[in-house]
Amino acid sequence: MPARVLDGAAVAAQIREEMVPRVAAFTARAGRPPGLGIVLVGENAASEIYVGGKVKSAAGAGLRVDLERLPATASIDELLALVDRLNRSRAHDGILVQSPLPDGMGAEGERRVFDAIDPSKDVDGFHPINVGRLVQNRASLVACTPSGIVELLERSRIPIAGVRAVVIGRSDIVGKPMALLLLHRHATVTICHSRTPNLPAVAREADLLVAAIGRAAFVAPEFVKPGATVVDVGINRLADRAQVEGIFGAGSKRLQDFERRGSVVAGDVHPAVADVAGALTPVPGGVGPLTVAMLLKNTLRAAEDRLG
Numbered sequence: 353m354p355a356r357v358l359d360g361a362a363v364a365a366q367i368r369e370e371m372v373p374r375v376a377a378f379t380a381r382a383g384r385p386p387g388l389g390i391v392l393v394g395e396n397a398a399s400e401i402y403v404g405g406k407v408k409s410a411a412g413a414g415l416r417v418d419l420e421r422l423p424a425t426a427s428i429d430e431l432l433a434l435v436d437r438l439n440r441s442r443a444h445d446g447i448l449v450q451s452p453l454p455d456g457m458g459a460e461g462e463r464r465v466f467d468a469i470d471p472s473k474d475v476d477g478f479h480p481i482n483v484g485r486l487v488q489n490r491a492s493l494v495a496c497t498p499s500g501i502v503e504l505l506e507r508s509r510i511p512i513a514g515v516r517a518v519v520i521g522r523s524d525i526v527g528k529p530m531a532l533l534l535l536h537r538h539a540t541v542t543i544c545h546s547r548t549p550n551l552p553a554v555a556r557e558a559d560l561l562v563a564a565i566g567r568a569a570f571v572a573p574e575f576v577k578p579g580a581t582v583v584d585v586g587i588n589r590l591a592d593r594a595q596v597e598g599i600f601g602a603g604s605k606r607l608q609d610f611e612r613r614g615s616v617v618a619g620d621v622h623p624a625v626a627d628v629a630g631a632l633t634p635v636p637g638g639v640g641p642l643t644v645a646m647l648l649k650n651t652l653r654a655a656e657d658r659l660g
């Protein structure tokens with residue numbers, strides 16, 4: 353029997369719907385809507401798409417949203433000055449600096465910029481203070497993708513307490529916070545990465561498997577215990593016809609989409625996993641919409657906390 357599809361887009365719409373009265377109440381009390389400042393540096397095509405989606409959703413939810421652009425040639429100091437202005441702004445409750453920053457700024461530069469964001473406005477949940485609070489299970493602003501996954505699981509009545517969970521990926525933005533959120537909900541959690549031996553066998557122990565790897569169709573059926581819940585975080589753009597046909601098959605809708613558009617998106621989980629898993633998030637339409645919904649929810653939460 354094919355896996356139950358966990359509809360992230362529907363849950364994201366529900367989360368946005370639930371925000372409507374809270375946004376109205378905040379706006380009435382504060383005399384202004386909750387405000388989000390998004391900073392985009394340079395011209396990364398994928399970032400343009402992500403940021404466009406965030407701006408549209410935020411505006412649709414009744415938030416004030418300001419997109420602040422800097423050229424790829426901007427210095428770290430210019431970017432830090434912009435973050436400082438948003439930190440001091442009374443109209444902005446949330447600040448998001450879109451990653452990745454231009455190569456010239458380096459990994460250390462990205463860290464300096466994220467560290468400079470006022471933790472009470474850190475709606476991405478990347479600031480060390482917010483990460484520390486998450487470790488201690490007293491966080492208010494948590495990274496959007498893993499917290500969206502928890503919303504999806506809980507609202508879909510997928511058990512977390514007591515289950516064996518395996519998270520493949522240990523990034524600061526997905527894998528690590530995901531593992532902590534599941535741990536705090538009483539799952540027994542294993543975190544895997546590129547140096548994990550016997551990965552398929554470890555993954556196969558999971559009742560709940562989260563794939564946050566960044567490699568198209570990497571998680572094959574042999575990674576999955578029959579009946580397990582599989583959450584596919586990966587967003588991989590495929591521009592090679594043979595690869596699309598190899599993963600999705602000759603007569604597949606995805607291959608037809610590829611013929612029309614020249615590229616398609618694939619998750620980290622192979623489509624054949626649908627025949628083994630009990631429940632599965634689709635790509636697209638699974639985790640992606642939840643990430644944006646949680647950004648809006650975090651902004652509202654930050655606004656309410658600032659208002660007191």
Ligand code: NAP
Nearest residue numbers: 497521522523526545546564565566585586587639640643
């Ligand atoms: P990342 O920082 O590149 O981390 C990838 C992780 O996967 C690393 O921990 C890496 O291990 C591990 N990995 C790579 N190759 C592996 C292998 N062969 N076997 C086992 N583990 C392996 O990526 P990320 O930022 O976490 O993102 C992961 C994916 O999720 C990407 O496709 C990204 O586009 C997507 N994403 C989606 C959303 C959404 O809203 N849906 C949000 C964020 C990210 P090492 O640590 O050992 O290198």
